[in-house]
Amino acid sequence: MIGARSIAEPTIKDTIVHRTDPRAKILILISTAFVAVTLDNPETMLLLFLTILSGFALARMPAIKLKTLAFLLILLIWGTIYSQALFYSQLPRTVIFTIIQPDFPVLGWLTNGGLFVYEEGLHHGAIQGLRSASILSLGLLICWTTDSRDMLNGLVGLRVPYSVAFMLVTAVRFLPIIITEVATVITVQRLRGFNPKRFGSGIIKTSLNILTPTLSNCVRRTGTLAVSIQSRAFRANPSRTYLKKLKFSELDKVMVTACIFAAISIVIIKLLYNMYTSGIYYTSGLRPVYAIARGYL
Amino acid sequence: MKNIVFFFLVLVLAIQPAAAQVKEEFEPEDMTTFMIQVPHGVEGSGLAVGGSNLSAYVFFESYYYGNMNVTMELDLPESFILQDTPVHSFSLQTEYEDWYRFVDFYVPVDLPPGIYNITATAVVEVEGNEHTIVRRTRLKVASKEEIADEIEVSGLIIPSDEDGYGDPSHPSNSLVIRETSPALKKLLKVTDLRIDREELTSTFIGVELTNKGDSTVPVIITYEILDIKTREPVKAFKPAIMGMNADTLCYATLTLTPGSSSLVSIPLYISEGAMRGEYLLRVKVKLTGSDWAAVTKDQKITAISRKWGPIIITLVSSLLGLTAVSFFFSRSKEIMDKFKTRNLVLIALFGTVSFAAINLPMTILWELSHALFGPFSFLFTGLFYEILLYMLIASLVVLIPKPGVVSLFMMVRFLLGGFITGSFTPITFITLSLSAVLLEVMMYAAGITGKNPDPENRFMMGVVCGIADMTSGYASFSVWMVLYRLFYSDWYIMANILIDGFLYTFIGAWFGISLGNRLKKVAE
Structure with a gap:
């Protein structure tokens, strides 16, 4: 069974992926997100996805993480396939299954003429699912190969205000405690006869019964924690020193430069191509650029 | 003297035509x-x-x-x-x-x-x-075979201008089936509309014909746009125009001299109901007087749909999110100094609870419910994403009724999601930042936060959160459609923003006030 622990906790090893500077990882993730939403060519999208997956092999991820990844990817891609099979709205489209008949009372009218599963939508969903799959995979790879403290240092290194980074540290540190508390409260509620899975007003009632004690503990903890932090001179000085200094290696610099350059180039090429197809801007000198966008991106 | 001159003038005029008639002889070929x-x-x-x-x-x-x-x-x-x-x-x-x-x-x-x-x-x-x-x-x-060999469709240009010539500034073999709003059209000059009726778009198809034979051939050129799979004509491309069937307007006639090539254009009308996708353009060349198609040429074409509404919403939402983040980064010290340390800790802990109670289980449940329930999964996921989330937001605002509290809460959620589940996605960034901006502005305007805050007005809190969530929900669908190229039906979007966006959010915010009041007692 895939638990919260297998999703949340990083696996620390000494591989090239683990050694990469957290700032470099964040910048690579942002660049990849731009590339993923820009691409339209299925082959290039698949290539990007496979390239990201190869990172898991480089990072020598344990089997449980790979199973978690596979499980999440299957759900994600299937969810996209399913939704697109239903909502696909371009031609040609072939109905392979009818969920709601157009003349079905109320629902037929509500769905504006029935609900069908389209064959071409399945294909479209599979291709478009690669986009989300690429971003999710890279996000998980980074999370699973980076210690949360290093990640926070990376964020501060990227000029995220210290107070925000501090809030994040607090949130990350208290996450296991709060997960345990939520689980304990649910167990107690069950023992008292509540059913947390009951649909409708039951779930609201259960939520209130779970949230009230959990959040009450948080409120109580807040006072103690605030005093403790302030006594350690939190926000007393405008600048801070850090025990661990982050340093970009040469490889990090090359990777970050290559990724940012590739992302900017791809975004600009696609932007120019979309301006051309929309009739907004065209110049004959950019024909090779249009050809690259049409053929490969 | 005057009388004599007048007499001669009348005589000349009277005699001249008669003399001419007598002179002219009929020449059949010349006359x-x-x-x-x-x-x-x-x-x-x-x-x-x-x-x-x-x-x-x-x-x-x-x-x-x-x-x-x-x-x-x-x-x-x-x-x-x-x-x-x-x-x-x-x-x-x-x-x-x-x-x-x-x-x-x-x-x-x-x-x-x-x-x-x-x-x-x-x-x-x-x-x-x-x-x-x-x-x-x-x-x-x-014979039919002989004629079919003599006439050739040597070129199909779509879209073309009124004379049939292609325009390199438009992608070949493509049709733009949905244009922008009239105001935007005027502003960007992105249209190639040639008729005044707003529900119809028109362009031209250029057809180049070559006559390889030694006879002059009068031809009629017609076209059909077919479903590429079923080969059935698509009605949206032959709409009724001024009460007439489009076939009465969508044709061209041409007389091809021996050994010549000619280019003609045929108008193409597209109705609003046309869908984007791949189609088959079939051009038929018939000899005048005959219904037999001497030449048929098929070409795959792509209909491009420009949905400017979602594009503009995505652009505005992204800009709003980036502006909000830039504003926060540029004035982070002033903003953060307004919050006591215990406020920051409380916001962080609420962020953790929301992550533990919503994001973490929903990482799997969201996908699972989509996979199982398909389009109706929002009825289930909304219980977590809307009711639970807005219970937390409303109770947090009851505890700290200050501007900026919702933004910080959203920021913690976003960063935590990115750190733990890798969800540093553009969609998450845009929707969360838009949601934060809307909630901040609306809560401040409604007096829920600010100098004299009144966060315990359940109805006001429910309405503000509901409207903010409906707006951000709609923007979120636009972002999915534009950035992830996904399709959603209008009914689905409507049901989602009404049930999830307003109803569930209203319920969550309503109960959130009760939760906040209970927590207030704990804090006191």
């Missing part, structure tokens, strides 16, 4: 134009196929100043079936008066291929004298 075209429009030898209904065009014009009676007889080969009388008589009274007729005839299907002579004879009677003028032409009746 008439007699012409025959078979079929109509073809000068020289025509071409036909068996089974054609054709018209021979006979034209007679007089340049003679006087009466003439003409008897015109058209002599067709016996095997042709004449559908009109072959003999016509008429009178022409003055110079430049003319006469013409279309004489219909039928070329039988089983007529052997060959060259057939057609003769038109005009007997002109002028002042009792008869003159005969003869015109001859030839009609080549060819």
